[in-house]
Amino acid sequence: MGRLVLRRLGSTVPVLLLVTAGVFLLLHLTPGDPIDVMMAESVDVTVKENLRRELGLDRPLYVQYATWMGRLLKADLGRSIRNGEPVIENVSRRLRPSLELALCAMAISLMIAFPLGIVCAVRRNTPIDRAGATFAVVGICMPNFLLALLLIFLFGVTLRWLPISGYTDPLDEPWNGLRSLALPAVTLGLALAAVVTRTLRSSLLEALAEDYVRTARAKGLSEWRVIWSHALKNALIPVVTVLGLQLGTLIGGAVITEYVFALPGVGRLVVDAVFARDYPLVQGVVLLIAVGFIVSNLIVDVLYGWIDPRIRSR
């Protein structure tokens, strides 16, 4: 187990280096002078020159990279050029809504996917199964910004049950907080639910065809027990894999969901920074998201090895 962790960590280091280089070069990919792109033409020349010096754009590229990396190692990701605050503070202020959204979305998707996936597998080729398959296709093909607007139209505009934008922290006001997160969480969770339903159905069908299930049935166990304590356990391995693979989609989905519902999360911060042409902020946030993504993938890999002993030895 320890070796698996070490091996994965080892292969992560070069990738991390390339990721930082990529994020660093992001600013230099801009066609034309990044300073001119970031600031309006009317801005005073001395202000522009000051910013150029502050960002180190007047020095050779390798010096810039070395300084930037040196600061990174001290956890200094630079400052936003719009509000002058350090990137870290900008992000940490926005982290809570994003994590709450992700948690709620995950909970909703598992609450839908588990019962549905199991029922579809057990009642294979019945109308329920076909309904589940339809749900999966719709969930996978539905763009989440469109789903968000459908939900807003239905529950916000027509029925007026739920707020359609804004954020209340559920830790301050549990009821209003959950209400403000309800539509965003469903928006984000539904696509994930669709993927998990499909995976769980097929992996459970596979597990139910195994010999140990026949043995369990022959022992006279109830069908419920056969599914719950024998088949489901083995069917979960592909589900964990898929959850890991969907992380990237989930983060991208969160960006759009936060944008539509005006949630003050990290995803919204990325969009705002991009459109404010606040490149140091874009660099910092994108780097943090990438690192978070790499670390979560690492955790999923290790989790996977923990669930399935066959992987550890490989």
Next chain:
Amino acid sequence: MAGSIRGSDLAEHAASLERPASPLRARRWNVVRRAARARLAPFGAAVMLVAVLVALTAPLLAPYDPLAQNLGNTLARPGRAHLLGTDSVGRDVLSRVIWGTRVSLLAGLVAVAIAVIAGSLFGIVAGYCGGRIDGLVMRLMDAVLSFPPLVLALALGAVLGAGLVGVLIALGVVYTPTFARLMRGQVLAIIARDFVEAARALGAPGWRIAWRHVVPNAINPIIVQASLSVAFAILAEAALSFLGLGIQPPQASWGSMINAGRGYLQQAPWIVFGPGAALFVTVVGLNFVGDAVRDALDPRTRG
């Protein structure tokens, strides 16, 4: 009778000797037949055909100029004059949806084409050269994969500037590693086989082996992945233009139309639901086509 069957067999055999391509062609037809047999493929193919036709004939098909504003007739309900209603500046939603089809299909195809070409080249180089080059190229691909796709596309789109070209390049970059990994795996499997060894023994140069022997044998999984990717590239382009990157107003694209209609959900939901339905149906249809292509070409899913 027996004689005639044998006779026709012989004739066929002789014909196949004359035209060595014919068994291959027959196999191709099997692939198409298998694809068509898949349950939902006909629907997907129909959607794809309609979308392509609409995109090609947009100037003829659109009842109005997609950019013509009519401030005397804003937010008009769908009716005989405007089948999908009008938007906040009185433009015909249907005409804009029709013109937007061009943008979406073009974006899906071009982004995937960029990824297929770049990814295949990287994959061939990595698989064929091996060693340090392989390590470097694949770590580079891993680095691209360590960004959530939409975040990477957003960041790249931001530095490349708003506009369709920036988004196409950004999406191309995002999808490149998938094809590079796929191609590298194929190349590694193929160069270990006897016919490559034989070609090498005959003194064929490396590029010729790659082009004549490796690529044709490695192409199937690439086709499958490409056909599955187009639908997602269309979704991604719509998402980026929804956020404000991609083709710029007043030009019509489904994503930007949906974003523009966001503020009018109460008075004029058709501004959102017209392009929304077009986007959803196209993506579902292309997904079915992609599934059918996979079922037809991937031996593992053959039933």
